[in-house]
Each structure stands twice: as structure tokens, then as C-alpha cells.
Amino acid sequence: MSKVTVLGSLNVDTILQIPRLPQPGETLAMTDKRNAGGGKGANQAISAARSGAKTSFIGKIGDDENGRMMLSFLKDAGINTDQVTVSGKGTGQAFILLQESGENSIIIFGGANQEIKAQDIENAKNTIESSDFIVTQFETPIEQATKAFKLAKEAGVVTVLNPAPAHKDVDSALFENVDLITPNETEAEILTEIKVVDEITAHEAAARLQELGAKNVIITLGGHGAYYKTATEEKLVKAFKVNAVDTTAAGDTFLGALVSRLKKDFSNLEEAIIYASKASSLAVQKVGAIPSIPTEKQVLAALENDKA
Numbered sequence: 391m392s393k394v395t396v397l398g399s400l401n402v403d404t405i406l407q408i409p410r411l412p413q414p415g416e417t418l419a420m421t422d423k424r425n426a427g428g429g430k431g432a433n434q435a436i437s438a439a440r441s442g443a444k445t446s447f448i449g450k451i452g453d454d455e456n457g458r459m460m461l462s463f464l465k466d467a468g469i470n471t472d473q474v475t476v477s478g479k480g481t482g483q484a485f486i487l488l489q490e491s492g493e494n495s496i497i498i499f500g501g502a503n504q505e506i507k508a509q510d511i512e513n514a515k516n517t518i519e520s521s522d523f524i525v526t527q528f529e530t531p532i533e534q535a536t537k538a539f540k541l542a543k544e545a546g547v548v549t550v551l552n553p554a555p556a557h558k559d560v561d562s563a564l565f566e567n568v569d570l571i572t573p574n575e576t577e578a579e580i581l582t583e584i585k586v587v588d589e590i591t592a593h594e595a596a597a598r599l600q601e602l603g604a605k606n607v608i609i610t611l612g613g614h615g616a617y618y619k620t621a622t623e624e625k626l627v628k629a630f631k632v633n634a635v636d637t638t639a640a641g642d643t644f645l646g647a648l649v650s651r652l653k654k655d656f657s658n659l660e661e662a663i664i665y666a667s668k669a670s671s672l673a674v675q676k677v678g679a680i681p682s683i684p685t686e687k688q689v690l691a692a693l694e695n696d697k698a
């Protein structure tokens with residue numbers, strides 16, 4: 391069983407279901423509204439845990455109902471929350487405009503997620519060093535991600551960066567400690583200035599990310615699949631075709647499921663990507679982030695079903 395530590399965000403998502411995005415100055419009626427657990431960090435950790443990884447979380451909540459709710463979601467998934475601490479700021483929130491097409495637009499309140507300090511990473515040193523993988527994103531301070539990845543690399547832990555939400559200038563001090571980077575096509579374009587529209591441009595963007603310092607790259611291409619590039623291999627792994635009702639957390643589900651399967655030497659990368667793609671294809675068929683993330687049993691049953 392893989393040991394995975396996630397350093398990341400915890401958000402309560404308010405999902406506003408709308409027929410389409412409103413025009414400036416327009417008032418539009420929503421068709422439904424609900425709250426669900428989310429945050430890129432929480433989604434990735436819960437995906438890893440539901441797929442069987444022994445998972446720990448490093449993060450911050452506020453001293454409020456939302457924080458207590460997020461903590462209980464992590465605990466219910468069997469995640470070690472010893473390194474989840476309380477900040478004076480409110481728990482992170484996301485406001486998600488979910489269109490009928492399944493596409494979403496997200497507005498974030500960082501709150502407690504932005505309060506992770508160097509001391510929190512120091513306090514989590516043992517947790518980080520005893521992991522197989524550490525995973526992080528850009529919804530918590532990049533400075534602390536850089537510190538955590540440096541510690542992890544010194545201890546032989548595999549580092550995985552999901553560069554979301556996209557940032558243009560990522561410090562080389564972080565890049566040089568990244569074993570695997572997993573942008574979607576938009577994030578890849580922002581990082582490399584190469585517009586990813588097909589396999590050729592995915593190759594170019596992945597090669598550029600390797601020049602910047604990331605050792606291995608997976609660019610997720612939504613319904614087209616996932617393109618991977620290591621030092622010796624590259625390939626587009628096709629997506630499973632499904633009817634998406636909500637793409638929120640599709641990438642997070644993919645990443646958590648991926649690290650739950652991946653061997654530290656990446657020798658089973660393609661097999662892990664197929665498993666992760668199946669997990670993600672199940673998640674997009676339900677509304678909400680945490681409520682939509684499948685278990686290992688569900689993913690394996692769906693893969694088995696495809697063979698029948």
C-alpha cells in the first residue's frame with residue numbers, strides 16, 4: 391500500500407447550477423444550489439485514500455463549522471489529520487458556477503489555506519519523510535511547497551506537483567525538486583507558452599516542462615486523455631468516453647488515484663494512468679467534488695465491466 395502525503399487546500403464548495411454563464415449586467419436564475427466538500431488538496435487526498443493509499447494531510451482550517459466539516463470528511467476517508475491545524479482565518483471556500491454543459495468556473499476564497507507557514511512544514515517533517523509520495527498544488531503558499539519538496543527529495547520521497555490554479559512564473563527552486571508535474575492543457579500553456587491542442591504540442595509542452603526541471607510530465611487533456619513523457623517514453627493514453635455532468639475535481643480524482651497505484655520508479659506509469667482515468671471518468675458523472683470521488687472497488691468494477 392502506497393504512503394501518500396498531501397500538502398494542500400481544504401474548501402467548502404458552493405455549487406450554483408446555472409444554464410449558462412450570465413452576461414455582464416444580466417440577472418440569471420439558478421436551477422439548483424448545494425454545498426459539498428472540496429479544495430484541490432482535500433479532493434486529491436480523498437481520491438488517494440478511497441483508492442487504498444495510506445494518506446496523511448498537511449493543511450489549515452478555520453475555527454468554524456466549515457473547518458470541522460472538512461476535518462470530518464478527511465477522517466471519514468481514513469486520512470491521518472495530525473498535521474491539520476486551525477488558523478485565525480476562515481476555512482477556504484469555493485464558489486462554483488456549474489453550467490448545464492458540465493463546464494465550471496470557480497471563484498476561490500483562500501482563507502486558512504493561505505496561512506500555512508514554514509513551521510507547519512517543519513512540524514510535518516516526519517510525516518513527509520516517511521511517505522512514498524508527496525503531492526501538492528497551488529492553492530496553498532508556493533514557498534511552503536518548495537520547502538516541503540526539498541525535505542521530501544532529501545529523504546527519497548517522490549514529489550508530485552499539480553500546478554493548479556495556474557501560475558505563470560514558478561521558481562526554479564521548486565521545479566528542480568519535482569519528480570512528476572501534472573498540468574491540464576491550460577496550465578501547461580501558462581507554464582510553457584505553448585498552446586496544447588494535440589499530441590505534437592503536448593510533446594513540445596512536456597519537453598519544455600522537463601527543460602524547466604520537472605523529471606516526468608503528465609498533461610491531462612480532458613476528454614482526449616492524458617499525455618505522459620518520462621526520460622525514455624511518451625504516449626497519449628485515451629480517455630474513457632462518458633457523459634460528464636460536472637467536471638469539478640476530475641483532475642484531482644485522477645491525481646489521487648494515480649499516486650495510489652504508481653510505483654516509486656514509475657515502472658507501471660501507463661497502467662496507473664488507465665486506473666486514474668477510469669476513476670476520473672466516474673467522478674465527472676456525479677455533481678460535487680468529494681461526493682463524486684469513487685472508491686477502489688468502484689474503479690476496479692468499472693474496469694472489469696469494460697472487459698465484459
Ligand code: RIB
Pocket residue numbers: 399401402403427428429430433483484496498529638639640642679
Ligand atoms: O479542483 C476542484 C476544486 O477546485 C474544487 O473542489 C474547489 O474547491 C477548487 O479548489
